[in-house]
Amino acid sequence: MAHYGDSLLWAAFDLQSRLWNILYGYEVDRAGSSRGFLTGFLLEGSEQQKLYVRYSTAYLLKHFAAGWKNLSATLICPWWEQ
Numbered sequence: 138m139a140h141y142g143d144s145l146l147w148a149a150f151d152l153q154s155r156l157w158n159i160l161y162g163y164e165v166d167r168a169g170s171s172r173g174f175l176t177g178f179l180l181e182g183s184e185q186q187k188l189y190v191r192y193s194t195a196y197l198l199k200h201f202a203a204g205w206k207n208l209s210a211t212l213i214c215p216w217w218e219q
Contacts, residue, residue: 145204152201155194 162174178190
């Protein structure tokens with residue numbers, strides 16, 4: 138079970154980091170002091186950067202959801218982990 142728990146913790150850390158960059162980047166954009174995450178990648182970035190940010194964020198969400206799925210399956214049916 139530790140394997141699934143560790144995977145979920147890393148997924149949560151990665152997702153939290155991305156969400157923090159998006160939200161903090163929005164505040165940076167609003168202050169006008171420099172380019173935040175949204176301005177730097179989604180508004181002023183190249184098409185390749187825009188696609189990368191979208192796909193990478195979707196991957197992080199998927200990875201986090203899969204971690205919960207694996208952990209819940211292990212808690213509900215512990216004999217599957219053999």
